[in-house]
């Protein structure tokens with residue numbers, strides 16, 4: 030590593046005075062949590078929240094203190110659970126019995142209040158998890174779009190389920206009914222957007238919610254507490270902060286959670302499921318780990334492959350479940366491909382989240398740099414090399430991306446989900462090799478195939494469609510657009526999320542059925558018209 034480059038990395042972190050005024054942030058010492066429609070004062074222990082962005086001080090580099098949150102204990106956690114159970118009231122509470130139109134109005138009020146907090150939330154995302162300004166902005170705007178799309182999808186679903194269907198002398202209306210108390214938990218990498226992909230559909234379908242905030246990204250929710258309080262009936266949404274193992278364990282053990290909506294690691298998800306005394310009665314909607322492969326064949330357009338792989342492997346420093354975490358390249362083009370990849374990686378700008386054109390930013394998890402170093406050292410000890418000059422260079426919470434080559438199946442980087450800025454590249458002769466990798470993997474989320482040969486692409490699509498849940502052709506892996514189903518096989522997921530799928534995932538079909546006589550038809554038609562609201566269709570099946 031040249032000393033000039035090393036020196037420039039050292040300049041990434043600034044002193045407080047060098048941070049532009051518009052990006053300076055006030056500490057938030059949150060002392061409330063949302064319980065039964067009230068912001069309850071917290072007088073107990075707190076957890077301090079630090080930024081991955083370090084500040085240069087006389088004593089050296091120090092992670093900036095962003096504020097603190099309540100460290101809620103098991104007793105309060107059980108009160109949160111009871112509030113959610115009471116608000117649901119076996120499906121007879123105010124929220125689960127509210128009309129679809131009423132629920133939509135509450136959600137629209139929430140969106141209105143949320144948008145007022147846009148600037149603060151974007152700033153908090155940058156400071157708390159080190160996401161760049163464009164990506165933090167996208168996370169916020171995508172979440173608002175997601176809620177609006179969910180509202181539209183619910184109108185369609187309600188229109189569909191208010192109709193009657195007829196079969197074998199029976200007429201039936203197939204309604205969608207809520208499931209009960211939903212425990213919604215999410216990861217640090219999309220603290221706002223990912224949790225909302227379960228919380229919002231679960232909520233709008235009439236369930237009540239316990240909402241456990243992730244420890245990184247928790248403050249980004251602070252401006253929304255009041256919005257939840259104002260927009261929804263009391264007890265509908267209740268929040269939790271604190272040590273997962275202490276507060277979630279008694280909640281799961283109570284058996285009163287009907288749905289576990291969890292986005293994060295399969296290890297934690299499986300542990301939580303096992304705590305439920307009647308696990309067969311628990312619906313689990315899980316979005317979990319993945320180590321998505323990219324396959325670059327000798328027929329690929331290498332420029333397209335490189336630019337998409339950079340996006341896929343290094344957006345938000347590789348901290349996405351959909352990130353490309355293992356790159357297979359056919360030996361015929363391996364040298365040319367790795368040379369192009371190196372060049373592209375070395376041109377990436379590192380810096381603080383709000384700085385212009387920055388792509389590589391500090392990592393929020395304190396132990397991540399040492400874990401990444403361990404992965405690189407393991408590869409080096411087994412014949413791998415770091416190809417790019419500054420690959421793996423670490424300064425406090427900052428790690429420069431490393432291209433590691435050649436990677437083989439003896440290395441950690443072949444099997445473990447690095448969830449960080451390392452691009453492991455595996456050379457292969459036969460296409461059977463990446464297929465074998467996927468067959469033997471414990472996960473199955475996505476794959477990206479790079480080839481311009483139609484026959485080759487079609488031969489690869491077939492096995493992979495049966496091994497993962499999305500095959501990307503000549504592009505990176507990703508979750509969006511949010512109207513498309515998002516799921517995975519094996520340890521990668523349980524259930525399906527998306528604007529449309531999630532409404533179904535968080536509800537059950539409940540039939541209203543009658544013999545198909547003229548008098549029943551007239552009776553039920555009248556009921557349907559009464560149920561109709563101003564946006565519902567008035568055309569029925571009979």
Ligand SMILES: NC(=O)C1=CN([C@@H]2O[C@H](COP(=O)(O)OP(=O)(O)OC[C@H]3O[C@@H](n4cnc5c(N)ncnc54)[C@H](OP(=O)(O)O)[C@@H]3O)[C@@H](O)[C@H]2O)C=CC1
Pocket residue numbers: 214215216217218223241242243244245271272273274275277278292293294295297298301316317318319349350446448521
């Ligand atoms: N498929 C998908 O959509 C996504 C999957 N992921 C996966 O998530 C992982 C990275 O995210 P990460 O946040 O580290 O995931 P974790 O599984 O560690 O954490 C997820 C949530 O579980 C909580 N939690 C952690 N341990 C416990 C416990 N023992 N008891 C109760 N709750 C607990 C965390 O709270 P706290 O923060 O307080 O510890 C957090 O809210 C990767 O494996 C990644 O692939 C990430 C994003 C999306």
Ligand SMILES: O=C(O)[C@H](O)COP(=O)(O)O
Pocket residue numbers: 218219223348349350351352506507508509
């Ligand atoms: O949290 C994750 O990793 C997301 O599910 C990835 O979403 P994205 O592909 O839209 O970045």
